[in-house]
Amino acid sequence: MSSDEPLKRGRVNDEMLPSFPDERHPNTLPVGDVKVAVAGWIGSTNLGDELIAQAVCRQLVNLGADPLAITIDPERTAALLGVASVEHHRVWDTPRLVGTLRSVDGVVFGGGGLIQDETGPLNLPFHLGRLALGRLLNQPWAGVGLGVGNVSRRSGRQMVRRVMTGARAITVRDPASQDRLRQLGIDSVLAADPVVAWNGVEGTQGTDEVIAVSVRRPNVPGQRTLSTAPPLDGAWMANMSRTIDAVASSLGLAVRFVAFEAEQDGELHRQLAQRIGAECQLVEPNADTVLAAVGSARAVFTMRYHGALAALIHGRPAVLVDYSPKMADLAADLDGAMPALPVGVPDAGLAVQAMDRAVSRADDLPEHLERLVARESENAAALERLVSPASR
Known part of the structure; x- marks a missing residue:
């Protein structure tokens, strides 16, 4: 549906948008002399994590290295990245992972929000376990573009201190992550999320x-995984739909729901759209089109970190919903140019006020983008320290 076609008020339109700029690099990357395993959250249905994987693999290729993705879905990764991969999703995948790690020349840990236990107690052991295997095999490693959230469990803090030592370099994506990692006894260099400077991003x-809206389930204390979290509270749904409706109405815009993780967000977006009076689209893009699906909107309301980055890259005013520390961390890093709202009980009046502030600060976004892009170069410097012959 193009922007000049009418949307049906108070109803959900399920048609996918027919065309956004293709932001994807060619799906076959040249092979370099140094093979590097990339340990992130790769192969998931979360488009933000897939964008990070694309950006990191492209940086490695630019340095003459041959990336090998550690993935939970080799077929998805082959189609998206066009690089070799090894599956590691369950315990019985570990022997094959060990064999693969013996054959590489180094390990990249990241990027993204891997250092946290907000999404469940299994998150840290899963991600740090991969890095620990690489270290046991004496593989050099670097951490790149890491987000560090809350590590509330003592066992998790001990694991970080034990495993994240001896790096060639560690970069983090924001000052708050750097502070939290320092409190855990690990030094790092301030960089930015790898996606912010990825040259695969094209203009819209x-x-x-429309206002692009990306809403996800909030993290629930005590949950083991997001997929096993209890059903959403009806009052939260009512408040969130009222809030979205109020912000859209204040701007005189229709609503484009953009799912960054269709399996999690799609039905939630549908239920929200059925509750609001604004004109609605439901969009489930892929990694090629998601940044443009957000960035072509006039404004953005997002619980997705890379929804906020899409707004920043394209200079769109945005309100961030602070379901996780990373959203408030990004808002602080942008000096409040993208205000953050608490997720607990969405408030329509506060959200409208926040969007008014975001619109008034939109002219500040290009300067913030330039600053983060310059800072992001530290990721490439960290990777170069890992793969350069002088460091081996």
Whole structure:
């Protein structure tokens, strides 16, 4: 549906948008002399994590290295990245992972929010376990573009201190992550999320008269995994739909729901859209089109970190919903140019005020983007220290 076609008020339109700029690099990357395993959250249905994997693999290729993705879905990774991969999702995948790690020349840990236990107690052991295997095999490693959230469990803090030592370099994506990692006894260099400077991002073709909305389930204390969290509270759904409706109405815009993780967000977006009076689209893009799906909107309301980055890259005013420390961390890093709202009980009045502030600060976004892009170069420097012959 193009921006000049009418949307049906108070109803959900399920048609996918027909075209956004293709932001994807060619799906076959040249092979370098140094093979590097990339240990992130790769192969998931979360488009933000897939964008990070694309950006990190491209940086490695630019340095003459041959990336090998550690993935939970080799077929998805082959189609998206065009690089070799090894599956590591369950315990019985570990022997094959060990064999693969013996054959590489180094390990990249990251990027993204791997250092946290907000999403469940299994998150840290899963991600740090991969790095620990690489260290046991005496593989050099670097951490790149890491987000560090809350590590509330003592066992998790001990694991970070034990495993994240001896790095060639560690970079983090924001000052708050750097502070939290320092409190855990690990030094790092301040960089930015790898996606913010990825040259696969293209400009949008005009601006659509919609507000891009990306809502996800909030993290629930005590949950083991997000997928096993209890059903959403009806009061939360009512408040969130009222809030989205109020912000859209204040701007005179229709609503484009953009799912960064269709399996988690799609039905949630559908239920929210059925509750609001604004004109609605439901969009489930892929990694090629998601940044443009957000960036072509006139404004953004997001619980997704890379929804905020898409807004920043394209200079769109945005309100961030602080379901996780990383959203408030990004808002602080942007000096409040993208205000953060608490997720607990969404408030329509506060959200409208926050969007008004975001619109008034939109002219500040290009300067913030330039600053983060310059800072992001530290990721490439860290990777170069890992793969350069002088460091081996």
